[in-house]
Amino acid sequence: MTAISAERVKELREKTGVGMMECKKALTEAGGDFEKAVDLLRQRGLAAAAKKSGRIAAEGVIGLFNADKAGVLVEINSETDFVAKNEEFQKFAKAVAEVVSTQKPADVDALSALPLGGVTVETRRQELIQKIGENLSVRRFVRFETAGRVASYLHGTRIGVLVDFEGGDEQLGKDIAMQIAAANPMYLSRETIPADALEREKAIFEAQAKESGKPANVIGKMVEGKLEKFYGEVCLLEQVFIKDPEGKRKIKDILKGGVVRRFARFQVGEGIEKRKDDFCGEVAAQLK
Secondary structure: OOOOOHHHHHHHHHHHOOOHHHHHHHHHHOOOOHHHHHHHHHHOOOOOOOOOOOOOOOEEEEEEEEOOOEEEEEEEEEOOHHHHOOHHHHHHHHHHHHHHHHHOOOOHHHHHOOEEOOEEHHHHHHHHHHHHOOOOEEEEEEEEEOOOEEEEEEEOOOEEEEEEEEOOOHHHHHHHHHHHHHHOOOEOOHHHOOHHHHHHHHHHHHHHHHOOOOOHHHHHHHHHHHHHHHHHHHEHHHOEOOOOOOOOOEHHHHOOOOEEEEEEEEEOOOOOOOOOOOHHHHHHHHHO
């Protein structure tokens, strides 16, 4: 039998919100396989579907630069929210986004060596660290260049969106970008969902439906209904338009001949686990 550590049980509880005993039971049944344990909990109706972004923890800002046919998002992280509100730090993020747009670096390492204000991006980062007194890091960026148009939206400084689209007007692009910021779709359409991800959802829905004890033909309809709901949650084109007061029109219904090619959404700190400060431990260490 695979030994299940308390840390692993705690991690599963934090991810799913399910009680410790159920988490330990699921991990035991799954032979220690974390993702399989998540699926078991979901099949039992104990855990909600995993979301695209993990726990939002790290601080920082999203820098945006858009020149109509070329748009950039960049995430710059800081240690505290206080520094994230620093005007000079925010200007640095915007300047880095513009460097990405004009110089087209291949990755963060290449970006660090590019010129910015008479020095390199890396030198400027180090200068800010010395001035502000916190570690700052350029985490990631995305750049869209298209023959169509790039719409963008920045929600405060923590969520940024780019949309590559054709047809329609500027307002359509803005509406779609705001939809992505608010509803956080994982995929463009049902056709773009990876086969393995779709099969995983189907398996979970089928297991849930079979628990009802209904006939096979009813189970099939139940699975179809769950899949349609899944598409409406994770696929941009299948989502209900957030500005539709009646909640009837989907994004695909408002395009009016326009086409969305791709999109990107950055949220500060997604997927990064924040450091947990052990103040009691720090005090005890100082007293030794």
